[in-house]
Amino acid sequence: MASKSKERKNRKKLKCTECSTINYFTRKNVALQNRLELSKHCKKCGKHELHKETK
Ligand SMILES: [Zn+2]
Structure with missing residues (x-):
């Protein structure tokens, strides 16, 4: 149960x-301290756009 809330x-x-x-x-990888920047498909834009990690 404790691990679930941690996730x-x-x-x-x-x-x-x-x-x-x-x-x-x-899920935040503790080993990776860099901010994530990934090219993913955006439903609203209807094409691949750069996605950044946010809180
Ligand atoms: Zn978009």
Whole structure:
């Protein structure tokens, strides 16, 4: 049970840099301190846009 709440705490959102829509969720990898920047498909833009990690 304790591990479950911990997982939720580490969850991050991936936001489209173009329209600021949150399209994806990811779990924070403690080993990776860098901010995530991924090219993902955005439903609102209808194409691949750069998504950045947000709180
Ligand atoms: Zn977008």
